[in-house]
Amino acid sequence: MREGEQLMAKKEPKTDLWVAGQLKDCGIRFDAQGSDVKEIDEALKTASKRGTGRVGYPEYTAVIGDFVIVIEDKASIDRQIKMTDSGILDTSVKAVMDYAVNGAYFYAKHIAQHTPFKKVFAIGVSGDEKHHVITPVWVDDREGYKMLPDIESFISFSKQNIGEYYTRYVLNEATDVEKTTEQILKDAAQLHEYLRTYGTLKDQDKPLVVAGILLALDEIEYKGFAIDLLTGDQVEGSRDGDKLMNAIRTRLTRSNVGPDVKKDILLSEFSILQNSFRLNEVNETLGKTPLKYYTEFLYEHVFRNIKYQKTSEDFIGRFYGEFMRYSGGDGQTLGIILTPRHICELMCELTDVKMDDKVLDPTCGTGGFLISAMHRMLTMADTDTQRRHIKKEQLYGIELQNNMFAVAATNMILRGDGNSNLECCDFLKKNPAQVQLKGATVGLMNPPYSQGSKADPTQYELSFVEHLLDSLTVGARAAVIVPQSSMTGKSKAEQVFKVSIMKHHTLEGVITCNTDTFYGVGTNPVIAVFTAHEPHDPEHVAKFIDFRDDGYEVRAHVGLVEGDSAKDKKQHLLDVWFGRTEAASKFCVESTVKPEDEWLHSFYYFNDxxxxxxxxxxxxxxxxxxxxxxxxxxxxxxxxxxxxxxxx
Known part of the structure; x- marks a missing residue:
């Protein structure tokens, strides 16, 4: 039996070892110089590159479900691929012998033609850990092939991702993720139109109506509510809004929401359901009240997704963002920029959130970070006891604005509680020592943007960052997403914050993000990662990464969506961040740091x-x-x- 780790002596041992390490990091089981699969191994016995009909083995083969990947590598990037003058892959003996992609294609085609496996990828690799090229090619058994975009890692070929990769790249069809995104946007557009047309609601009330109805729907499971109860009755106390509020009140009690002041805040925010005459009167066009119409729509299109899909998607947050986009709401003027799901997940990964961590988001908005952290921790849990503890004891959120707080609380309740540690208050006015008693080992934050000034420097983003770090336990990890300008120390007050932060905490690195991360807002964000309560050693080396090309792209009428290479590029980022692979300085620079430096990749970059x-x-x-x-x-x-x- 041949094991992937038992590498045969070859001309490119360093490249071989690096490729093998990359495959193992992506959880791909592989074989070197042959295959454990009988049909493939038999086929390779006649796969000599010289066309002699004798044995020929690629560097690596792997079988993942119905798919086979075949890998050839070369030490020099100059030996990556050879095309003919007419622009097709050169299949001459010399090209197959000398070039990585050509050799991989030769073996892949042989396997496709001589085994039952018909879904075969050829992958050519050249270079080394720091400077390399990885080119995949789809191969069929009829001499055909399809060149695919270069990749940074093999994560797209892992068991979890290869089916989606095949759907997107080979079949050119929309993946489930893309369909879900498109459906969310479509539903949000429809619901926004319904809220505007039949409810004449203010911008800030729209997400509250949605959140309140979703809470009421959650009582269906306990027989405390039914959509059929919404009959349009106009008797005081029996209107549709009254019935929804009764269900909400019961749901909050069932979730042990407390203290009473917290419960009162939530009920006050949802009172629009009772107080709006327009929502409670029967609409002639609909033949029912707008509230019943909204309730039916939300049950069908949103509630079941939140309740029964194990996903980190912040559906209500997405709706909130879309409502603001459609209506030109006041979100930006208040500094409210909701964090996209993929950034929430990335920051959980950068801080390596574990099952036993306690996570704090002191400006939690609609709860996106808490949802992503909870989802990640729950996937690591083995028992119901562990899962209950995560939801009840390991998630902490603070939100200043009542309406956002109500949305966040709803989000957490619908995911099986997790709401008992949400507070509606001003984080900056809380004593960090008091917050520290919560024992948070991870801090995640997207603070209000562009609110600081000479008159009130406490509102600068770095003020929030320092307050967060001071509020965490010793050695806790923190990731914050802030405007790029906050890393430069553009004002004297911000320079003071930078000095103070480094005096008490360690800067681990800063990642420059896609300029369209907050599409439509005009903010160029970065993610800064810290270790709390460990003073920054002058000799400590931090990482500064240019991740502007993250694989996400703006599509017309949709906004920012996951592009073809997003998963691959994120994996490369994580590999570099955690030291699993090196990268050229154009992507990552490692350097000591001073408070007066601009904490940005562009400041430290040099061409190596x-x-x-x-x-x-x-x-x-x-x-x-x-x-x-x-x-x-x-x-x-x-x-x-x-x-x-x-x-x-």
């Missing part, structure tokens, strides 16, 4: 990429072309020894 033979040849070619052009213009004096670039 060694030119390839092709780069050298191009430079020489460009020079000779320039020289020939000058000579043809009778300006050969420019190249005479000792010339001062002027005619004598």
């Amino acid at each position: 990429e060694i030119p390839t033979d092709a780069d050298f040849e191009k430079a020489i070619g460009d020079y000779l072309t320039f020289e020939f052009s000058m000579v043809m213009q009778n300006r050969e004096y420019l190249f005479e020894e000792g010339s001062d670039n002027a005619k004598a």
Whole structure:
């Protein structure tokens, strides 16, 4: 039996070892120089690259479900791929022998033609850990192939992702994630139109109506509510809004929401359901009250997704964001920029949230970070006791604005409680020592943006960052997403915050994000990661990463969506962040840090990429072309020894 770790002696041992490590990191079981699968191993016995019909083995093969991947690697990037003059893969013996992609394609085609496996990817790899190229090719058994975009890691070929990768790249069809995103946007657009047309609601009331109805729907499970009860009765106390509020009140009691002041805040925010005459009168067009119409829509399109899908998607938060986008609401003027789901998940990964962590988000908005952290921790739990403890004891959130607090509480209740540790208060006015008693080992935050000024420096983003770090336990990890400008110390007050932060805490690194992360807002964000209550050692090396090309892209009428390479690029980021692989300085610079530095990749960047033979040849070619052009213009004096670039 051949094991992937037992590498045979080859010309590219360093590249082989690096590729093997990458495969193992992605959870891909592989074989070196052959295959444990009988059909593949038999086929390779006649797969000589020289066409002799004798044995020929690629560097690695792996079988993942119905798929086979075949990998060939070369030490030099110049040996990545060879195309013919007509722009197709060169299949000559020399090209197959000398180039990674060509060799991988040769073996993959042989496997597709001589085994029952018909879903085969050829992957050519060249270079080393720091500078490399990885090119996948889809291969069929009829001499056909499809070149696919270069990748940074093999994560797309893991058991969890290869089906989605095949759907997106080979079949060119929308994945389940893309369909879900499109459906959410479609539902949000429809619901916004219904709320506007039939309810004449203010912008800030729309998400509250949605959240309140979802809470009432959660009582269906306990026989405390039924949609059929909404009959349009106009008797005081029996209107549709009264029935919804009764269900909400019961649901809050069932969730042990307390103290009473917290419960009162929530009920006050949801009172729009009772107090709006328009919502409670029967609409002639609908033949029912708008409240019943909304309730039916939400039950069908949203409630069941939240209740029965194990997902970290913040559905209500997405609706909130869409409502603000459609209506031009006041979210931005209040500094409210809701964090996209993929950023919430990334920050949980950067801080390596574990099952026994306690997570604090002191500006929790609609609860996106808490939902992502809870989802991640629940996937690690083995018992119901562990899951209950995570929901009840390990998630803490603070939100200043009542309406956002109500949405966050609803989000957590609908996911099986998790709401008992949410507070509606001003985080900056809380004593950090008191907050620290909660024992939070991870802090996640997206603070209000652009609220600080000389008159009130406490509202600067760095003020929130320092307050968060002071509120965590010793050695806790924290990740914050803030505007890029806050890392430069553009004002004296912010410079003071930077000095104070480094005096008491350690900066682990800063990641420059996609400029469209908060699409439509115009903020260029970065993610800063810290270790709390460990003073920054002057010799400590931090990582500064340029992750602007994260694979997410803006699509017309949709907004920011996951692009083809997003998973792959995130995996590369995490591999670099956790030291599993190196990267060129154009992606990551490791450096000591001073408070007066600009904590950005662009500040520390230097070019460490060694030119390839092709780069050298191009430079020489460009020079000779320039020289020939000058000579043809009778300006050969420019190249005479000792010339001062002027005619004598």
